[in-house]
Amino acid sequence: MKLGILFSGGKDSGLALFLAKKQGYKISCLISIVSENKYSYMFHTPLIQRVEKQAEVMGIPLIIKKTKGEKEKELKDLEIAIRKAKKEYKIGGIITGAVESVxxxxxxxxxCNKLNLECFNPLWQKDQFELLDDLIKNKFEVIVAGVSAYPLDENFLGRKVDKNFVVEMRKLWERFKINPAGEGGEFESFVLNCSMFKRGLKMIGKEISGRENSWSLEGDVE
Amino acid sequence: MILIIDTCKERLHYFEFVKPVEDVLNKQGMGFWTKHYLNVSDKDLIKAKKIIICGTSLQDNQFVEDIDYFSWLKNFEKPVLGICAGMQIIGLVFGGRIKKETEIGFFKEKFEKRFLGLNGGLEVYHLHNNFIDFFKLSDFEIFSGNKIPQAVRHKKIYGVLFHPEVRNKELILDFVKNG
Known part of the structure; x- marks a missing residue:
């Protein structure tokens, strides 16, 4: 079965894609929704424009759909993008990186049900520490691209998701109930390298913006 | 040891419908093994103390075509818990008929009587296009659902239309400990 994936460029859609490929599925296209609303409940926003580079280094076609990010209207835009993927790439299903968010x-x-497509959520209900461990074990190079919860601040931007990060997230979980994999929207991430990439990416011209405990990272990748 | 039965046609669905059930048992240190329904043997059925039949995706109805693989349920005397597709399988084996009704997401259901630790009004996670009309199966007692049976029992065979591995994990543990 040929599949498309809702791809934000972050760790969850990256790991979901990795698991699908490992199971032998052919990934025909990435589908990315670029939202103008940085507070969208549906779509990840930091560095979303950089998915083009990730698609390029994975050699997978990319469908980009822009949305104003208005609640429910953004779902119409998502449906348009999925319909396009079904028509152009004859996909039989969609993969998502959903973990906890019902x-x-x-x-x-x-x-997907409306369009008679299978919907795959290979990270569904996954323990968040296990998720972080899987990223490290499978050699994903992931950085924090946005934070939005106390006590996370601008110092977290650009940090690598590695063993030290997991240790720190465990402390933050115990003390502040920060979800270790950011499932409560506490942080967003971006994949710079993994085994699916022909070459690693690096950030250039980093710009940070935000205030207090809400910060995001922008910039280019090459 | 508990036998977990995978009903998914697509192997990638294992992570969504089977692994979360395995994780619930793993966290409690409970022993289990998992098999796809196409590979369940008589030996497995003898060895299992209890069985959990997992659900599958909205678009996957292959188990209906393969219902004969579950004919053992008819005379099985040890506890079984069917989740969503697993509940539909139980209903089909006992002569029930499939009806169409899609429910996706959180829904409030009322448990008139205690059912595997659940009681009163509760939020559950639904993901189904079909259900079985258990109202016509007199062997089964219905614990929740006026129009769509949500939780049923016949002897030691339990069925739930919702997915307890998402928001009602305690139901799975209650089945394993007390079912």
Whole structure:
């Protein structure tokens, strides 16, 4: 079965893609929704424009759909993008990186069901520490691209998700109930390298913006 | 040891419908092994103390075509818990018929009587296009659902239409400990 994946460029969609490929599925296209609303409940926003580079180094075609990010209207835009993927790439299903969010997962399930597409959520209900461990074990190079919860601040931007990061997240989980994999929206991430990439990416011209405990990283990748 | 039965046609669905059930048992240190329904043998059925039949995706109805693989359920005397597709399988084996009704996401269900530790009004996670009309199966007692049976029992065979591995993990543990 040929599949498309809702791809944000972050760790969850990256790991979901990795698992699907490991199971032998052919990934025909990436589908990325670029939202103008940085507070979207549905779509990841930091560095989303850089998915083009990730698609290039993976050699997978990319469908980009822009959305204003208005609640429910953004779902129409998502459906348009999925319909396009079904038509152009003859996919039989969609993969998502959903872990805990019933809000996100159920909306994608409804769209796929309407379009008679399978919906795969290979990270669904996965323990968040296990998820971080899987990224490290499978040699994903992931950085933090946005934070939005106390006590995370601008110092977290650009940090690598490595063993030290997991140790720190465990402390933050115990003390502040920060979800270790950011499932509560505490942080967003970006994959710079993994075994699916023909070459690693690096950030250039980093720019940070935000205030207090809400910060995001922008810039180019090469 | 508990036998977990995978009902998914697509192997990638294992991570979504089977692994979360395995994780619930793993966290409690409970012994289990997992097999796809196409590979369940008589030896497995003899060895299992209890069986959990997992669900599958909205678009996957292959188990309906393969229902004969579950004919052992008819005379099985040890506890079984069917989740979503697993519940539909139980209903089909006992002569029930499939009806269409899609429910996706969180829903509030009321448990009139205690069912595997659940009681009263509760939020559950649904993901189904079909259900079985258990109202016509007199062997089964219905614990929740006026129009769509959500939780049923016949002797030691339990079925739930919702996915307890998402929001009602305690139901799985109650089945394993007390079912």
């Amino acid at each position: 809000y996100q997962a159920s909306r994608v399930q409804k769209i």
